Amino acid sequence: MVFWHWLTLGILLIAFEIMVPGSFLLWPGIAAVLTGMLAYMAPGLGWETHALVFAGLTVASAILGRRVYSRLRVPSDEPDLNRRARSYIGTVHALATPIVGGSGRVTVGDTTWKVAGPDLAAGTKVIVTGAEGIVLTVEKAEEP
Secondary structure, eight states, X not given: OOHHHHHHHHHHHHHHHHHSSSSTTHHHHHHHHHHHHHHHHOTTOOHHHHHHHHHHHHHHHHHHHHHHHHHHOOOOSOTTTTOHHHHTTTOEEXXXXXXXXXXXXXXXXXXXXXXXXXXXXXXXXXXXXXXXXXXXXXXXXXXX
């Protein structure tokens, strides 16, 4: 392959990266551009060397990019935004049905949730202490 083949491949991969979600084409695109630059500076290298350089640069750019992105990631101010059950931890609600055999239901807003906890009567105030999937773990709330 000639250097402009690698440059074209790199530009195409980076252009496709713009059209598809994720960042899986960016790293091979960067590696292809760098391989093209190497092929331009050392035209006597064979295609085998180009392939090895491209593979190595793809892995290296992916690792380096992951490190850079992890440093740039800003912690969310709402870490439980898409984990609705976890967002209820610490809230107090009244049981909609009694907890019998460790299982019952609680109404939160306009939704009822399955709960796990000690046997309690319907209407008892409970505090959510945990969430496992769609099951809230509850304990009896202390009366003020």
